Amino acid sequence: MKKMIQEHYGLKAIDLFKVNGCDAFQLHQTIFLLQKVQHLSEEELYEIYQMGQFLQDKREPCVGTFVLTKDNNLFFENEKVRYILLKCRTVKARNDIQLGSDLARFHQKARSFPYELSNISRIGQWKYLWEKRLDQLEGFWRGKLQSHPLNHFEKQFVESFPYYLGLAENAIQYLVDTELDDEPQPVDAGTICHQRFNLHTWNNGMYIKMPTDWVFDHCGRDIAEYLRYLFFSDENNSSYYTFINEYDRTTPLSAFSWRLIYSRLLFPLHYFECIEGYYLSPEGERASYEKELTDLLNESDKYEQFLRGYFGTLSMRTKKIFLPRLHWLNF
Known part of the structure; x- marks a missing residue:
């Protein structure tokens, strides 16, 4: 080296x-x-x-x-x-960071990026990317269904996929309805985002913002992925409110943003990444995915509660924003 x-x-x-x-x-x-x-x-x-x-x-x-x-x-x-x-x-890594505010300021600054991007832009592409990913996994699932599952992981995958297929289809429909019903505002312009924003994306031991993490997308990508990260790492629900309120106080979010974030949370990316990770890994490295899938399935009811509770994260300023709810979640 x-x-x-x-x-x-x-x-x-x-x-x-x-x-x-x-x-x-x-x-x-x-x-x-x-x-x-x-x-x-x-x-x-x-x-x-x-x-x-x-x-x-x-x-x-x-x-x-x-x-x-x-x-x-x-x-x-x-x-x-x-x-x-x-x-x-x-x-040095900071302990006093207000991540919601810092992320909002980062997005705000990056919205004025002046050049057109064709290779790392994901803005407006969620529907296409989600449908493509869903079709691929569904085809793979059908193959496993016909060949009969061989181990515990595959049995869990075969049994659980129809539920997550339904969740993904709901997410895609919610996204489509959002793009039809709501008018994007200046805050909805493309900005520099991250593949999967979480607590360690910036605070990686040295507090460095790594450009290889970046994609050009709607700010809702980072917000949704951070909320998803909090769900799977933190039992303290107040973290959701703190993060969202810090962000919204610094850069007020539009109704379009709130709905886009919700559609991304509905899409079960955590499930897709677990299944894909298992089959892309060498045999000896699959144990962690087996445990992860079991944990995901055990927490599916809690994740539905999290999706129901999303509407409670709206700040006082935005309570007047109407967000369509999914009836099957039993609000």
Whole structure:
């Protein structure tokens, strides 16, 4: 690693340590992270680089920015593995963070991103992406149904899928109705979001905002995924209200936003990722997914309660906003 860093960047890494799963080293007050980016195309890397430069120009704190190679490239390859080097001024993880407010300010700043993105934009694509994912998993489920489940995980998958199929179809219909019924407001413009925003996305030991986490999407993506994360990690319901109220106080959300967030929470992404993760993992690494699926199924009633309780997260200012409810959830 040290030799590669010296060869491609002309930087001398004395001591390597790990940050967020990456090899890292420090020079003066700057931390450098060497990251594998096999999952990102050259076009995607260029768009992420553009967003990083934009946020740096906007003085967004703690953003990891690309270090160009000595040949002025965004990445280098070694033994068919693609690497990038990111740098960021060192800031210790904060305990006093108001995550809802900070995320709202981040989104607010990033809404003025001036360039068109074609590779990492997800804005307006949820319906297509969800339908595609649902069709793929349904086809896989039918195959397992015909071949008869072989183990406990597959039996649970075969038995539980129809319920989550219904939940996903409800989510897609709710999304379609939202786009038909409600008019997007300025707050609904595309912004820089994250694949799966959670408590550790920024607070990763060094408080670094990693550009490789980014996609261009509606702010509701990050809000919904953080609420989903809270459900599966925190029994304290007040965390939902705190986060939502902090965000809404900093950047008031529209009715369109509230409905989009709800449609994303309805879509059982946690279930899809568990099933996909199991079958994409080597045999020896599947035990964690077996436990995760059992836990998800045991908590399905609680998740329905969470979906019912979403309407209670509306702040006092937004109580007048009408959100259609799903009758089958027994409100």
